[in-house]
Amino acid sequence: MNQKLFYIISGFFFGVIFRSFFDLGWALVGLVAVIGLAFLVQKNFLIALFCLGAVLGVARYEWKDMSGQVETPGNQWLPGVGSGYDGVVIDEPEEKDAYVRYRVELRGRTLNPDSQGPTSEFRLLVTARSEPRFEYGDRIKIEGKVKPVENFENADGEIFDWRSYLAKDEIYYETAFPKLELIEHGQGNWLREKLLILKHAFLAVLGRVIQEPEASLAGGLDLGAKQSLGKELLDKFRQAGLIHMVVLSGYNITIVALGVMWLFKKFLSQNVSIGLGVFAIILFAMMTGGGSTVLRASVMAILGLFAQATGRVNLITRALVIAAFIMIVINPKVLVFDTGFQLSFLATLGLIYLEPILGPYFSRFPEKILWMDFRPIASATIAAQLAVFPLILYTFGNFSIYAFPINMLVLPIVPTTMLLIFLAGLIGLFFIPLALPFAWIAYALLAYMIGLVTLVSRLPLASLTFSNVPLALVLILYAILIWFVVKFHKKEEHLAASPLSA
Secondary structure (H helix, E strand, O other): OOHHHHHHHHHHHHHHHHHHHOOOOHHHHHHHHHHHHHHHHOOOHHHHHHHHHHHHHHHHHHHHHHHOOOOOHHHOOOOOOOOEEEEEEOOOOEEOOOOEEEEEEEOOOOOOOOOOOOOOOEEEEEEEOOOOOOOOOOEEEEEOOEEEOOOEEOOOOOEEOHHHHHHOOOEEEEEEOOEEEEEEOOOOOHHHHHHHHHHHHHHHHHHHHOOOOHHHHHHHHHHOOOHHHOHHHHHHHHHHOOHHHHOOOHHHHHHHHHHHHHHHOOOOOHHHHHHHHHHHHHHHHHHOOOOHHHHHHHHHHHHHHHHHHHOOHHHHHHHHHHHHHHHHHHOOOHHHHOHHHHHHHHHHHHHHHHHHHHHHHHOOOOOEEOOEEOHHHHHHHHHHHHHHHHHHHHHHOEEOOOHHHHHHHHHHHHHHHHHHHHHHHHHHOOOHHHHHHHHHHHHHHHHHHHHHHHHHHOOOOOOEEOOOOOHHHHHHHHHHHHHHHHHHHHHHHHHHHOHHHO
């Protein structure tokens, strides 16, 4: 990457991170600008460019923060029960065990002319009972007490920054268990609405041809629909270190794409195999509804796939940084407050930089197990896991000591299982009996996964839990990984420059 551009982008990232934790208003922009001018006068041009990037980062975050503020009379808005609001569900409902969360965009004035609420468009988080049920694109009437989002204390006694977490999605207000009433359907994006209808129809078919809980796992694998798995089974996957299989992140999307590519490269050209891997990612994104989280993860996964397939590490790294830069310009709050974005970015970096280092160490492993490639999936899996491990430890505070062996026993069959699930669901949309052979084989593989996860979750020390993991430890772990990567590439450059290599 051009040195000047590198300093500007690095400064932009630094400015966004700093502003995420310290809110000094526009005064911070002026302060950093003055510091940059001072370095410019001293002819320290690179540091001045870094400061310029930091100014742009802070300013972009500040502008984003201001765009989410809703003007209200007296800067107060706590309408009482009985105020009516007209809103549209703008995302797929988030299902929990005892309730459902809706992301709703309120449009226009409130339904109660005497209410003191705002008159501009803004977003609201609605926590509601499971019934009545609403879907994406439904226009609903909301009657209840609305209040600004507040932080809360989690189970470990730490204050969770709920305000910042929701602010990345431009949500600044919430309401709990209001009275909801359907006004009309079909008020969302037409294409996304149709894709979600297709997704739900696909899941319904899986529920008819595959028994539970294997059907729910099938939906989680192919479409990231993890809500129906239930808390108990999700906890087992988490304890076994396989939760990444049923969440929407660049990690599992990339692994799936690599599996598709390796499946076809035996009898197709490399370019065609890469194209099929990219197609698998695009298909996955479309089937899951094409939300912002999925799109970010898909971009990261496609870049990781090209890096793995072409070996053009420097070029792909540039593309990865520029893609991340564009995403952060669009929404600067994802850099610090969107764990999915962070995991996708780090997993892709792991595939680009750590997999070439780990690959030779897997030479003693079998190349194939039955019909499935084992060695490349194993090295890619461990590379991605190493890259995200420090962040997972810091964010979630848990670590599975059996993660490596169970991943090796499960992940090689994931691409085949997903293909069978996809064929069963797709064919079942038209003719159920023809889908049954694919569903039976998929069921056997899914039952094997659940049985293995259940067994591992019962083993002693299946999952180690840590509270208050210090940030310094995370930085040290990443420093060690960076040191290994730098050392490896210096060795590679030395060998390439050696006369013997010629």
